[in-house]
Amino acid sequence: MKMVIAIVQDDDALDLVDVLTEKNFRVTKLATTGGFLKSGNTTLLMGVEANRTQEVIKVIESTCKKRNEVVASPVPFSASTEMYMQYPVEVQVGGATVFVIDVDQFVRI
Template sequence: MKLLVCIIDNVYADEVELKLKKQGYRMTELASSGGFWRKGNTTFLFGVEEKDIKELQDALKVVCLDLERKKQRSSKQEHRYTSFLLDVKDAAPFLAIGK
């Protein structure tokens, strides 16, 4: 099991949540802002099996590009989101910070 931490521009956040939930992905959403991109972001935590990682990454990309097409605008940024992939066993101390 892997943990995909995805920090995404707020422009895409609602669409990512809606579309990926419809596709059956389970996620935890955290509002975030500050120094990472210096604007409003949403951080999604996805628990995913290793065999499904590429499918999830492709789905994230498709949702962002579809939203841009729908709104008839292109991103001025090179990247629409940044993600980090962790083994769940390595993420356990990170997830237990508040305990």
Template sequence: MKMMIAIVQDKFIDKLMSTFYDAEIYVTKIASSGGFFKNGNTTLLLGAEEENLEKVYKIFREITEAEEVDTARGRVQVSGATIFVVDVEDSLRI
């Protein structure tokens, strides 16, 4: 099993949550804030079996997208979602 930790721009959250719900993918939503640009974002925690990772990635790819934003130092590309995947030794639902 894998644990996915995704930092997502707030503007994508409603559609992502709805799509995950429809796909029967359980997700925990945690409010967070951006570091570099201090933009609103949300952290999602998802548990997925390895064979389902591509299904989850596909949802992220369909809904989130990177964008360029103007900064004092010029235009910078900001990702729609940053996803970390880590191994899970054990998982229980109690």
């Protein structure tokens, strides 16, 4: 048994949960916030049989695509003040960060 933890962008989360549940994977969805862009993420927790781990990773990979997005980035307006001005910057978002962890014991009560 493996624990798969996938951190995905909110825009991809609902589609991913739908595909995973269609393929009979059990998923727990947690709302999280990313540190870099301070934007909403979703963390998915899945207990997966070891022989289905690669299947889960392929589903995540095919559903969560990287893309470019323009976001507002705060930059100091003046070095002597604490005023900030926002300007648009293009960043790559999407994709997923996936962790696969060995599970010593699994109990469903």
